Amino acid sequence: MQIAVASGKGGTGKTLLATCLAKVLTNQQLVLVDADVEEPNAALAFSQPVRKTITVTRLVPKIDPDKCTFCGICGEVCQFNALVTLQDRVLVFNELCHSCGACVFFCPLTSISETDHPIGVIEETGLSEKATLITGRLVMGEAQSPPLIKAAKSLQAKAEVRIIDCPPGTTCAMIEAVKGSDYCLLVTEPTPFGMHDLELSLEAVKMLGIPGGLIINRWQAEDNELAVLSLKSGFPILARIPFSLELAQAYMQGQEPLQTMPELREIITDIYHQVEETLS
Amino acid sequence: MKEILFISGKGGTGKTSLTASFIHLAGNCIACDYDVDASNLPILLKPENVLTCAFSAGYGARIDGESCVSCGLCAVNCRFEAISPDFQVIPLACEGCGFCAKVCPVQAISMHPRSSGHWFQGRFAEGQTMFYADLRPGEENSGKLVAQVKTAARKTAAIDQCSLIIADGPPGIGCAVISSMVEVDLVVLVTEPSRSGFHDLERVYQLMQLRGIKGIVIINKYDLNPVIGREIEDWAAENGIALAGKIPFSTLIAESIAEAQIPAVHPEIREMLFPVWENIKEQLRLV
Numbered sequence: 365m366q367i368a369v370a371s372g373k374g375g376t377g378k379t380l381l382a383t384c385l386a387k388v389l390t391n392q393q394l395v396l397v398d399a400d401v402e403e404p405n406a407a408l409a410f411s412q413p414v415r416k417t418i419t420v421t422r423l424v425p426k427i428d429p430d431k432c433t434f435c436g437i438c439g440e441v442c443q444f445n446a447l448v449t450l451q452d453r454v455l456v457f458n459e460l461c462h463s464c465g466a467c468v469f470f471c472p473l474t475s476i477s478e479t480d481h482p483i484g485v486i487e488e489t490g491l492s493e494k495a496t497l498i499t500g501r502l503v504m505g506e507a508q509s510p511p512l513i514k515a516a517k518s519l520q521a522k523a524e525v526r527i528i529d530c531p532p533g534t535t536c537a538m539i540e541a542v543k544g545s546d547y548c549l550l551v552t553e554p555t556p557f558g559m560h561d562l563e564l565s566l567e568a569v570k571m572l573g574i575p576g577g578l579i580i581n582r583w584q585a586e587d588n589e590l591a592v593l594s595l596k597s598g599f600p601i602l603a604r605i606p607f608s609l610e611l612a613q614a615y616m617q618g619q620e621p622l623q624t625m626p627e628l629r630e631i632i633t634d635i636y637h638q639v640e641e642t643l644s
Numbered sequence: 645m646k647e648i649l650f651i652s653g654k655g656g657t658g659k660t661s662l663t664a665s666f667i668h669l670a671g672n673c674i675a676c677d678y679d680v681d682a683s684n685l686p687i688l689l690k691p692e693n694v695l696t697c698a699f700s701a702g703y704g705a706r707i708d709g710e711s712c713v714s715c716g717l718c719a720v721n722c723r724f725e726a727i728s729p730d731f732q733v734i735p736l737a738c739e740g741c742g743f744c745a746k747v748c749p750v751q752a753i754s755m756h757p758r759s760s761g762h763w764f765q766g767r768f769a770e771g772q773t774m775f776y777a778d779l780r781p782g783e784e785n786s787g788k789l790v791a792q793v794k795t796a797a798r799k800t801a802a803i804d805q806c807s808l809i810i811a812d813g814p815p816g817i818g819c820a821v822i823s824s825m826v827e828v829d830l831v832v833l834v835t836e837p838s839r840s841g842f843h844d845l846e847r848v849y850q851l852m853q854l855r856g857i858k859g860i861v862i863i864n865k866y867d868l869n870p871v872i873g874r875e876i877e878d879w880a881a882e883n884g885i886a887l888a889g890k891i892p893f894s895t896l897i898a899e900s901i902a903e904a905q906i907p908a909v910h911p912e913i914r915e916m917l918f919p920v921w922e923n924i925k926e927q928l929r930l931v
Contacts (some may be wrong), residue, residue: 374815375656402816403653403847405840443703443742462739464723504850507787509818522796532655532815533681536784539736556904559658561682568781616838616869
């Protein structure tokens with residue numbers, strides 16, 4: 365079973381929920397994938413050393429200057445302006461390249477080959493005998509995160525439970541992270557910002573055709589608007605995590621949230637059972 | 645003309661509440677929201693739109709079923725698994741590279757501009773201008789949309805002889821953030837005193853350094869964790885980054901946001917944020 369933990373707005377508690385799920389579900393073979401590769405934070409919730417680091421690359425074109433006649437066809441073929449032909453050389457802009465391979469295919473002289481361009485690393489951390497954390501970490505200055513997210517998700521694909529900590533927003537990176545999941549937990553907060561961004565992320569999850577439910581974090585009292593949105597969207601409210609300044613403070617200080625707020629364990633377990641039930 | 649950009653790396657540190665507040669304190673400036681896929685600044689500034697423009701990030705392939713001979717060349721060459729076994733284009737997977745259209749032996753595939761969202765020009769307060777956008781869920785190229793919003797804002801600033809642009813940035817360090825930083829004079833780093841807040845701050849700061857941009861730090865909700873707050877202060881001092889201010893956790897700010905109001909409209913918050921704004925202005929004079 366693969367559960368994505370997502371939210372439109374940043375800072376609503378995605379990582380808190382994803383890491384707590386990983387801590388509570390101790391009976392299964394579990395992998396937690398931190399797919400927020402721009403700013404991965406799940407590892408901070410566990411003080412475990414990284415046991416393996418893999419470099420992730422994507423393909424970019426490489427021009428053989430001895431063969432190239434500067435005909436300009438590669439530049440015409442490229443939709444992303446990643447190749448510019450000058451009189452005596454071809455400039456390649458790796459950061460614009462989408463690795464589609466069209467330039468290689470259409471070069472009349474086979475003077476273009478492909479070479480690996482590093483975009484980030486994947487760190488593997490053992491959390492317990494049964495649980496592993498996979499963290500994707502994007503290289504500074506790299507604009508394209510989806511290939512790294514895809515690579516991180518492809519590891520340990522057979523684990524019984526897979527939890528994906530997704531990047532905020534609703535762009536292609538979020539879609540890549542949520543894609544292929546059996547269920548999507550959308551974490552929100554009861555503020556106008558939270559509401560607005562939740563509506564957008566509901567649209568994205570619906571586009572993927574994945575069932576999901578809402579978790580209201582920092583819940584205080586009223587959540588009428590969220591309840592209405594839940595009814596309209598068909599995404600039930602699975603849990604309300606009460607606002608607690610003590611929890612916020614403890615979480616910021618790196619203390620164990622499950623200890624600071626003991627009822628959190630029950631809430632998290634209950635969320636998992638509801639997901640299990642929906643999927644069975 | 646100068647441009648100030650508010651970013652944080654981590655989401656939820658209070659960027660938008662503070663950006664809106666400083667826009668309010670600044671008065672005569674153009675406001676921008678570069679968080680194009682989850683734009684929240686308009687919720688506080690409540691602009692009235694005067695211009696709506698369609699945005700197309702690129703192209704999408706379309707297969708004409710009647711001319712298609714099901715040879716499969718398109719699917720074999722597509723690296724994005726965007727062509728289904730029955731030769732339909734999967735729009736969410738298609739990156740618009742056009743490889744399929746060029747390789748199709750019977751010209752059954754054509755490329756069409758895809759509608760990826762909109763950007764808007766609006767008026768708020770007493771005739772101030774703001775720019776923001778709305779990227780459709782699942783679309784890529786948010787950086788390109790950010791660039792369009794930025795170009796429109798800079799053009800208007802030049803025409804109106806407005807000397808200041810204040811922009812709310814997106815979270816992360818990816819394409820939208822990289823695009824947000826173009827031509828920016830000063831980045832205000834809004835952080836919170838947590839391990840993740842600090843970790844993300846360091847990453848986004850490295851990105852700024854790659855681009856040679858100056859920054860100034862605000863530690864928001866400082867009192868929730870003075871220990872890491874102190875660590876962030878030391879880190880800023882070591883890196884020669886000025887501290888604009890330390891803002892305590894405030895239920896007043898939370899209440900303003902709950903009511904979709906700009907926090908700095910409240911006199912108490914205004915008083916608290918005023919010296920922070922003075923520090924930012926001073927730093928801007930120095931760059």
